[in-house]
Amino acid sequence: MNLTLHVWRQVDAGAPGRLVRYEARDVSPDMSFLEMLDVVNEGLIEKGEDPIAFDHDCREGICGSCGVMINGSAHGPMAGTATCQLHMRSFKDGDKIVIEPWRARAFPVLRDLIVDRSPLDRIIQAGGFVSIATGNAPDAHTILVPKQDAESAMDAAQCIGCGACVAACPNASAMLFTAAKVSHLGLLPQGQPERDRRALGMVTQMDLEGFGGCTNYGECTTACPKEISLETIARMNRDFRVATFRARPESAGAGSS
């Protein structure tokens, strides 16, 4: 099939960007979306034009590197599917496809479709862990975890950190990302001792990074390639309220070591 692409081109963070039109010819339905871009890029290089820059690595939907807006939806039209796992059979001959980077104040564009997602790492630094040093762990069977809790924790822990939730949200909020981690650890016994600190720390950091607030649009979960549920956000809000209520002044800013 033949497609017309309108791709966001931007040389670096400081430069203005614009949509540029490209024709993608002889696209096979068995190609992944990124393979289609590979083919377009090979053609561009042959013509002496700079190839389109985009982040990608595993191409299996698990590393969270890839992600672009495809006709206005994060990761494109297919539910529960990262850009690298989207296949061209989701499109038809003659389609026009607009491809843009994640749009959010907290994610500046570095080049073309590549953005800076380091704020997500800093949210994890603010409490997305269990403080246990190597070698300090008791035998794994000393703590039993009900199967259902382990499964629910896993549902939340699946987040690949791609940032689609932020890109999809009209407020560019990182609630789903943050809530996924808060829920994963909050559902397990190992996460209990630091539960308050974690919710407070991570939510505070999220705000500091310039992400917007959550007003319950629910676009995030629709865009999420792992279909992380909105329940995680409810859980985080609960943890945050409880933690704020319980927080004594010295523990609120206790840092994260």
Add this chain to the structure above:
Amino acid sequence: MSIDLNAKSPAGPLAQAWEQYKFDLKLVNPANKRKHTVLIVGSGLAGGSAAATLGELGYNVHCFCYQDSPRRAHSIAAQGGINAAKNYPNDGDSVWRLFYDTVKGGDFRSREANVYRLAQVSVNIIDQCVAQGVPFAREYGGLLANRSFGGAQVSRTFYARGQTGQQLLLGAYSALERQIAAGKVTMHARSEMLDLIVIDGQARGIVTRDMVTGKIETWFGDAVVLGTGGYGNVFYLSTNAKGCNVTAAYRAYKRGAAFANPCFTQIHPTCIPVAGDHQSKLTLMSESLRNDGRVWVPKKSGDHRAPGDIPEAERDYFLERKYPSFGNLAPRDISSRSAKEVCDEGRGVGPGGRGVYLDFAEAIGRLGEDTIRERYGNLFEMYERITDENPYKVPMRIYPAVHYTMGGLWVDYNLMGTIAGLFVIGEANFSDHGANRLGASALMQGLADGYFVLPYTIGNYIATHKLAAVDAAHPAARAVVDQVADRIARLLAVKGTRTVDSFHRELGLLLWENCGMARNAEGLQTALARIPELRAEFWRDVKVLGTGEELNQSLEKAGRVADYMEFAELMCRDALAREESCGGHFRTEYQTADGEAKRDDERFSHVAAWEYTGDETPPVRHIEPLEFENIQLATRSYK
């Protein structure tokens, strides 16, 4: 011989060796640790766990990765699980059995002492990961669930759905982020290591390129750790992430680190077959699927009926037929080769005839679709997404693909290479898997190295070496920086007509055909004649646009492919020199009457470690003899 291959394996009974060794190691005074800087390249299971642990111990750590976040290292993609000798199911497992299975699985080409230690610390890994909150699969009683995995007759594999690597890596990543927040680790994402700085015979620094600005930078420390993963992408098509590369390891090799067994590559039996020329990578279907899936092809060659129309009597369940006691769970090398054989006989299925069926009909009949969905749901979905076929209804089609590299930089018992102060961990080293790795053992090794081995041995190195301060002004550092800059300039100056990818594909195909699942002297000679030509063409005709001072993905790829162009030759030389078949290295000249690998323990019970001698002179093959004091060398049989 200018390189020293003393493995430093401790003497005495295996079971006490590591404990005693640790006790004998010199310690760095806790108050002094912060004065020592360690550079860790890689944030996968190996690098990430090492960086977190060394940070916790108080060292000043710099960690580097080429992705935008340490959480995206290729380890994230591991699906099936991680082994540990916990013997929770009480089915007869033990440290000894895991040790034995690993040595046997590796076709007796690994070092006993290292493997035994790996089996010992495997149990600590599970404890550590559980304490971090890794949501491993559980039984209803709340205990951890286990399953059996390729090549093992006990259930020792821990897993988190089909996303074990993801969960383990996120565990290590969370520990790492904690240390970053604490100021103990400085993370450098989107930074690619392009060379190693060796000063007075010691690894003291690295040269990196900032992948956003193109800035070339130098970093110095008391020791350099490479946890940079494997080189499977030399074949272009593999199950590895697109950015996986040999650059860091190969640059270290060119600076004097011996490269061990480069020809030992693992071809994984269960991957989705190639769909067309556009194919950019291959997707693994976890081999845990072989627990319930049955592998077959039609008995007749050229049988193009739909799978459902082929009656039972006309199907050949070739693994069950050839290896009755292991059946569909036969080790990877054996399963892969068997699939290739039936396809070579014209019995392959799917487009191009390069595929075999992995059929769940029987298991669905026995256990119900729900149970199968619970076990493999996400894998089935992934398969359907890629192929547009529903594996609950029609059998999957699978074919072997390059997956893992057992070869890597040579290391001793301390995980130190032949350059003092250069430590190599995870898939980047050659240490534990011999000529073939068992399923679920790479995650174990990466975390063993990073959490439980390196932190001890590197302390001993630092405690016993007085190192002068060095910086970017040092002539040796300046020379390396100049070489790095010059190479980038040369790549950009070629301004030829062919894209980097087109060269990479051609190299990959050449290797796949001549140094892949089956090799022989003739094919290897062909490749050895062609690679230098192709390399010359690359340097004459590659087309890399843009500049070095910007985010330039073509330039990144070009640098990696330039290294593959040299490294591929080393692989073929190694495969040619090893005149035997063992594990993943199958030389067609050396096989038994019934087509099984024929080892030659008299001549080849050793590690081959290659020393770089210059671009114009051939590398030198050194050997480290392998002594088996605890395990009887036996013909590997899975019949």
